[in-house]
Amino acid sequence: MFELAEMAVIEEIKREVERRRTFAIISHPDAGKTTLTEKLLLYSGAIELAGAVKARKKQRHATSDWLEMEQSRGISITSTALQFDYQGCRFNLLDTPGHQDFSEDTYRTLMAVDSAVMVLDGAKGIEPQTKKLFDVCRMRHIPILIFINKMDQPGRPPLDLLDEIEKVLGMGAVPKNWPIGEGPDFQGVYDLEQKQVLRFQRTVRGQQRAPVWVGEIDDPQFAEEIGGPAYRQLCEDVALLAGAGFSFERERFLKGEVAPVYFGSAIHNFGVEPFLAGLKELAPPWGPDEQPRPGRARDRGLLRIHL
Numbered sequence: 001m002f003e004l005a006e007m008a009v010i011e012e013i014k015r016e017v018e019r020r021r022t023f024a025i026i027s028h029p030d031a032g033k034t035t036l037t038e039k040l041l042l043y044s045g046a047i048e049l050a051g052a053v054k055a056r057k058k059q060r061h062a063t064s065d066w067l068e069m070e071q072s073r074g075i076s077i078t079s080t081a082l083q084f085d086y087q088g089c090r091f092n093l094l095d096t097p098g099h100q101d102f103s104e105d106t107y108r109t110l111m112a113v114d115s116a117v118m119v120l121d122g123a124k125g126i127e128p129q130t131k132k133l134f135d136v137c138r139m140r141h142i143p144i145l146i147f148i149n150k151m152d153q154p155g156r157p158p159l160d161l162l163d164e165i166e167k168v169l170g171m172g173a174v175p176k177n178w179p180i181g182e183g184p185d186f187q188g189v190y191d192l193e194q195k196q197v198l199r200f201q202r203t204v205r206g207q208q209r210a211p212v213w214v215g216e217i218d219d220p221q222f223a224e225e226i227g228g229p230a231y232r233q234l235c236e237d238v239a240l241l242a243g244a245g246f247s248f249e250r251e252r253f254l255k256g257e258v259a260p261v262y263f264g265s266a267i268h269n270f271g272v273e274p275f276l277a278g279l280k281e282l283a284p285p286w287g288p289d290e291q292p293r294p295g296r297a298r299d300r301g302l303l304r305i306h307l
């Protein structure tokens, strides 16, 4: 029989485990993992001013590229573990290097996480290193969330990107939000579940949170302000998506069979907060594996000591 004090400790441990979200950010080099990491820190309140991967003289560098060589070259070389709290959850985030020379480090990191964030460049889609890392995730049945980044640059039509995820990765892709405007005219995202428009404003070098207007798609002022072509495209896409019958099943997500997809621009802080909210809602806490994950349990303990 457990004593009362022991029971309280066990309950406390259970609560602490429940509120943890341990995930890695993975992708082909340069898709924007470190930039997104920095913006997740900004939106969680862990930092007040976001740094840049390639910082100017007196500007802050991105928190997770802390090695001098990373700062001078503007690439990530090692995985960096960062911890922050957001709305009662404790996030353990591992920003990984994309370059294949350092991929051993990324593979090891993937043994220790409960989910992965896959960052895609909206113009490039699935690149070779992304595919390789995806294969590792699939082998380990790691649930994946997708952030399609760099929507502020001319890119591919969002439906093409979803199609590519399904065809190349063989995984279902369910959009949670949808881009408003494209390339330099990218203005925000439409939340497909809440049926809400989130229209962001840029800030100087994206160092601070982007002011956001939240409203209805049929608000005449919104329609006027975003301009005719962007508005028509958004309405057409939303109607098309409603008819396409996308449905997100949590069980399939947890098995790594289907991924929720979010759009945004990490550099301008567009779509970062909805993505952070999605992570909180969907990324699973640690739990007994439903399916065996090769190589996982042994390494997990070791890494957790440091987190």
Ligand SMILES: Nc1nc2c(ncn2[C@@H]2O[C@H](COP(=O)(O)OP(=O)(O)OP(=O)(O)O)[C@@H](O)[C@H]2O)c(=O)[nH]1
Binding pocket: 027, 028, 029, 030, 031, 032, 033, 034, 035, 036, 053, 054, 074, 075, 076, 077, 096, 097, 098, 099, 149, 150, 151, 152, 153, 264, 265, 266, 267, 268
């Ligand atoms: N236009 C645009 N550029 C971005 C965006 N996000 C990141 N970048 C730029 O893309 C480049 C690569 O960004 P990183 O965040 O270092 O990419 P990474 O995936 O961490 O790269 P590695 O760690 O070296 O694999 C940098 O010059 C960023 O400023 C974005 O949303 N839009």
Ligand SMILES: [Mg+2]
Binding pocket: 033, 034, 035, 075, 076, 095, 096, 097, 098
């Ligand atoms: Mg990086």
